[in-house]
Amino acid sequence: MARAAIEIENLSKEYPFGFLHLKKKTSLEGLTMSVEDGEVFGFLGPNGAGKSTTIKLLVGLIFPTAGTARILGKSISDISMHADIGYLPEQPYFYDYLTAAELLDYFARFHDLPAQERKVRVERMLKKVGLETAGKIQLRKYSKGMLQRVGLAQAILHDPKVVILDEPMSGLDPVGRREVRDIILELKQAGKTVLFSTHILSDAEMLCDRVGVIVGGKLRGVGAPDEIVGMKAQAMEVLFEYVGPAGGLEALLSKATQTGRRYHMQVAEVDLYATLQQLGGAGAKILLVTQVKSTLEEYFMHLVDADRAQAPAVEVSGK
Amino acid sequence: MKRVGVVALNTFREAVRDRVLYNLVFFALAMIAASILVGQVSIGIEEMVIVSLGLSAISVIGLLIAVFIGVALVSKEMDKRTLYALLAKPVRRWEFLLGKFGGLVLTLTVNTLAMAAGLFLALRLVKHSAEPLEGAVLVAVYFILLKLALVVALALLFSCFTTPLLSILYTAGLYIAGLFVTEMRNYQSETMSRALQSLLRWLSYLLPNFENFDVMAAAAHGHAIPGMLIAHNTAYAALYCAIVLAAAAAIFTRRNLK
Numbered sequence: 001m002a003r004a005a006i007e008i009e010n011l012s013k014e015y016p017f018g019f020l021h022l023k024k025k026t027s028l029e030g031l032t033m034s035v036e037d038g039e040v041f042g043f044l045g046p047n048g049a050g051k052s053t054t055i056k057l058l059v060g061l062i063f064p065t066a067g068t069a070r071i072l073g074k075s076i077s078d079i080s081m082h083a084d085i086g087y088l089p090e091q092p093y094f095y096d097y098l099t100a101a102e103l104l105d106y107f108a109r110f111h112d113l114p115a116q117e118r119k120v121r122v123e124r125m126l127k128k129v130g131l132e133t134a135g136k137i138q139l140r141k142y143s144k145g146m147l148q149r150v151g152l153a154q155a156i157l158h159d160p161k162v163v164i165l166d167e168p169m170s171g172l173d174p175v176g177r178r179e180v181r182d183i184i185l186e187l188k189q190a191g192k193t194v195l196f197s198t199h200i201l202s203d204a205e206m207l208c209d210r211v212g213v214i215v216g217g218k219l220r221g222v223g224a225p226d227e228i229v230g231m232k233a234q235a236m237e238v239l240f241e242y243v244g245p246a247g248g249l250e251a252l253l254s255k256a257t258q259t260g261r262r263y264h265m266q267v268a269e270v271d272l273y274a275t276l277q278q279l280g281g282a283g284a285k286i287l288l289v290t291q292v293k294s295t296l297e298e299y300f301m302h303l304v305d306a307d308r309a310q311a312p313a314v315e316v317s318g319k
Numbered sequence: 320m321k322r323v324g325v326v327a328l329n330t331f332r333e334a335v336r337d338r339v340l341y342n343l344v345f346f347a348l349a350m351i352a353a354s355i356l357v358g359q360v361s362i363g364i365e366e367m368v369i370v371s372l373g374l375s376a377i378s379v380i381g382l383l384i385a386v387f388i389g390v391a392l393v394s395k396e397m398d399k400r401t402l403y404a405l406l407a408k409p410v411r412r413w414e415f416l417l418g419k420f421g422g423l424v425l426t427l428t429v430n431t432l433a434m435a436a437g438l439f440l441a442l443r444l445v446k447h448s449a450e451p452l453e454g455a456v457l458v459a460v461y462f463i464l465l466k467l468a469l470v471v472a473l474a475l476l477f478s479c480f481t482t483p484l485l486s487i488l489y490t491a492g493l494y495i496a497g498l499f500v501t502e503m504r505n506y507q508s509e510t511m512s513r514a515l516q517s518l519l520r521w522l523s524y525l526l527p528n529f530e531n532f533d534v535m536a537a538a539a540h541g542h543a544i545p546g547m548l549i550a551h552n553t554a555y556a557a558l559y560c561a562i563v564l565a566a567a568a569a570i571f572t573r574r575n576l577k
Contacts, residue, residue: 015575059407062575079411087407093400095329097336109325110408154404 003073004034005162005193006041006058011067013053027053029217030067035195035210040188042204042225043197045214046304051197052090054214055166058195059087071162083111086160090167090197092151096140100131100150103139104157111158125153130179144171152183163187165196169203181207201300213300215307221299228299236272239264239288240279249282266292322410323418330392330422331429339388339426342380346434349376354441365445370539373438374459378535380434381427381467382494388426389474390486392419397576406576413568420475420564427467435460458549459538465556466532470494472563473527479571497529527559 013028028050035041045051056062058069058076074081094103101122108118126135129149139147148171155163168184169177177200184207187194198204204211205225212222221228241261242249252275256265267275272289279286334340350373357368393416396402406412438460439453473493477486496503504523506516531552534544 015577056576061403061406062577063573079409082407082409085407087404089400089403089407091400092404094404095333095401097333098329106325106329107404107408110322110405110410112321151404 003037005037005039006035006069006071006195008033008054008058008069009067011054011057011069012065013050013057013062014065026217028057031214031219032067033212033219033222035193037193038188038191039209040184040194040207041196042208042211043195043214044199044201044204044211044300045197046199049214050217051214052166053217055087055164055195055197058164059085083158084161086155086158086163088148088151088155088163088165088168091144091170092147094139094147094150094154097138099136099138100126100142100153101135103150104154107154108157113158121157125157128156128183129153130176145173145176148172149176149179152180156183156187160192162193162195165194167198168196169198169200177203213303215303218307220303220307235266235292236269237264237266237288237290237292238272238275238279238286239290240284240286242279242282242284244283249278249284252278262287322414323421326410326415326418327421327425330419331425334388334423334426339384340430340433342384343430343433343437346376346380347437350437350441354444357445366442367539369438369441369445370456370459371535373434373441374456374463374535374538377431377434377438377460378463378466381431381463382470384427384430385423385467385470386474386487386490386494388423389471390478390483390490392423392471392475392478393571394478394483394486402576412572416475416479416568416571417564420471420560423471424468427471428464431460431464431467455534455538455541455544458544459534461549462532462534462552465552466529468560469527469529469556469563472560472567476563476567476570479567479574493527494529497527498533499530500524500526500528501530528555531555 009032011028011031012026014024014026017023017025031050031054043051043054053062057064058071060076060082069076071081072084095106098106104122104125105118108121113121122135123132126132129152131146131149131153134142134146139150142150148168152165152168155165165184168180172180181203184194184196188207208225210222210224211228213220213228240263242253242263243261252265253263256263276286276289350369353372354369357365357372393402396405396419402415405415435457438456442453442456470490474486474490477489481489500523503519503526506519531548534548537544
């Protein structure tokens, strides 16, 4: 069986705090998940849920308190792994005394690309992120959205196998978001593995093969967007026409919304058959039976609410 | 090592673009003013005054750059988060540190050499033949550079684990303490316990000895600097820098970048 591109096992991160650093704040607790090769994986969660912590652990900016992770079979502590990954930090900021072209050339040097190859790639990347005319301008004159594009360009400049993007849509206007979406789809078509964090659920729904929802430092659900929302109890919507006397249907009709002769109502999946029989028996004409599709947003909010009801988002304990 | 060079060249580029080398204009003006004035106020000792003034200016300007930019080398990258994208590339943290160190030392070398050239020019203007002085002055400039490299290494070490302000204080404190190591080593007092004297002696060996790098007086008087001292100071600075940078790398490699 092919190995997953990203394997995370029981990964935890605690930060000491307080004057003597004796207290611990848990940012991530026992995260176990994997991202398959060639998959676009969306990492969802509210602010402070542990998304950026996980990503920073994967790219080696911070170190785990417990657990392990591997990217393309190599430990995250193995520097050679970095040759195969591309990373866009959250709200990226770069050397503002450099132009975009200089910055990309600087980063490309760490991948041992020859000068001619660097030149070609830098030009191609600037074009790809829509900055071909701004490549010679110092980054201190760039807007937030433009910096985000430069960040994306440096992440994919060396053609990495795994691309990790921390909030890639943040700070972008609708055109920019669309362009980033297109780039992620292009990466997917090229067989790359993409892990990106976001709290824009529509983007995740549109782009991801699978999503993982993290709340309060714990992973609360993983699966395909369709599948994950299916975890919630489903309802069925029934549209029917009925002109007869209320008779034995009083209880049902009281739950339905009437528009002229038409009624529509929601029933639990388990009650569907009995409801249809009852309606059919009373002479109602069934027009449509459809599944009420829960959105990812509803699922997400359901998890966040459940977490808030259970415990504070971040566990704080003295030691 | 190639990656160290890439970081070093970028650090140098940053210094140039952030107009760090503009201090040279100030130095040039000071040297021109000094060489005009000195001829009128100090008959017969013009070159001595010029050398003392020039070397002091080179040292002070260099120290200011070494301390203030040295402490910002890493802390600025962490504060602005410019480091994040870089450390996700195949570059080790110690390579980054060594590159930053190399970049600032390169900046200081260019800066110091330019100032030294100004000093020689001023010497030529004041005294038409300054050959006997030039060798000693050149060695004095070289020692200033060694001293500055050591200061940069210390500033870098402190900035790896504390705030920029504290890093400046610690670096300046160590520099000042390092100017008095001979006194510390030879200090004898009736009232001081043997344990304290022993502690002072140990400290004097641990602290960076900046006294040895000061040959300004000898250079001003045109005395030749012994080759042994040049070899000793070179080896001392190289070894001390290596130890300090290794400590900095050990700390920085384990540091979480929040």
